Amino acid sequence: MAFNAKEFVIILCILSLVCAAYMTVLFYKSKKNPMMFYFSLAVVSFNILxxxxFRYGFDWHKAPIELCYFQALALQFMAFLITACGFNYTLQTYRLLVLRLRHELTDSQWKKLYYGFIIAYPVVGTTIVSILALQKKAIKVREFRCDIVYPTWIRVFGYNxxxxILCIVGTYLFGYATILVISKLHRFNSKSFQTRLSCPLDATTPAVESSEPQLNDHIIDIPSDLSLFDEMESKILEVQKDHAVTQASASIDTTNNNNDFSVVAPGTRASSTLEVKVYNYRYNITLNIAIRMVVFICAYLIINIxxxxxxxISVVTNTPxxxxVNISDVTGASIGILLFLIFGTTSSVI
Known part of the structure; x- marks a missing residue:
């Protein structure tokens, strides 16, 4: 038996369902990104719908007309929800990387906007398209599922x-944030980090002689107007200082009977080695995030287009x-797979 487009979409849909379900569990456990958790959950619901x-052999002519209408409108709702969550993710990323210093809105206010949008947008959008589709009897049976077929202009009021519009705005926001991340990659290079964040101890300064370890005071001050990346740098400094205390404590020379403790100050070879490892680790993480952001924005465009x-095309040509099965069906059945390829194939979830 020949392998047709309908069977191909069914296989894609099953794979997408499995991948989206896996990502839903992963995002839920990580607690790192609620928007992508709701996104993956909406994809699961979309694929189930x-x-x-399946019970009718995907021949919707055998199904009750009420069930056909319900499926078409429920798919519209889930598609609206997927779009809203995806847009919120781009907005959230833009806010964290670009608008972090602007305090017009608090975190709680932003959270209300996020959740308000993923509730209001699907409800309002589905209500409008449902009224139009039912009035014009635009819901028809297609090869794979029930859908709004004709008049085609009604689909413009649906998620399509x-x-x-959201794709254009979201692409700009996320694209800008992606460019920002890529442009900051050099700041996480070990050599540039060492040059910017620390300077060697004064050669004329004698070794510290104290019963308590002293930290390197020559680390430059971090500006108060920190961006996300500056905060990441300051956290690295904290790690370095903590390590310096541990290293200094471990380096106390207890062999001196008069308790004249000689402390190895930070900035030694061992400390520099740790710094290089920390810098390289942070660079690799940032590079990983940058790559995922580039892949995400490409997938975001592909899905929406x-x-x-x-x-x-149907609206312009006024054809049903x-x-x-068309490209829209294939794309809709592939969202969960793309989600897994972007976020599920790495050791961490952002």
Missing amino acids: EMWG GPDI GISLGTI VSPH
Whole structure:
């Protein structure tokens, strides 16, 4: 039996469901990114709704018309929710990397905006498109699922329409943040970090002679107007200082009977070795994040263009949506797979 497009989309949908379910658990356990948790949860629900036709052999002509209508509108709601969560993620990233110094809104206010948007946007969008689709009887049976088919212009009020607008805004925000991360990569290089954040001890200063370890006071001050990356640098400094205390304590020369303790000050070869390791570790993490951000923005564009392109062409040409499997179906059935490839193949979840 020939392998057709419908079977291909079904396989994609199953794989997407498994991947999205795995990522839902991963995001839930990590507690690091609630928006992506809701995003993956919405993808799971979207894939389950697409698989509802399994009991009818994906022949929706055999299913009750009410169930067909419900599936079409529920898919609209979940698609709106996926779009809202994805846009919130781009906005959240932009805010953390670019708007961190601007305090017009508090964290709690931003949180209210995030959750308010992922509730209001799907509800309002689904309500509008449902009224129009039911009035015009635009929901028809397609090869893989029920969908809004004709009049095509109604799809513009569904997720296919506002999705393009949010895609443009989200691409700009996330793209800007991605460029910022890439431009800051050199700050996490071991040599540049050592040059910027520390300077050697004064050669004329004798070894510290004290019963308590002393820290290197020659580390330059971090400005008060810290960006996210400056905060990361300051945390590294804290790690270095903590290590300096430990190292100095361990280096006390207790062989001197008159208790004249000789402390090895930070800035020695051992301390420099630790600094290089810390810098390289931070550089690798930042590079990993930058790569994932680039891949995410590419996938974000592909998904949004793939879902909306067919609708735009149909509206411009005033033709019904094809009843057969199209690029929109393939894209919608691949979201969970892309999500896994971006976030599930690394050792950490951002």
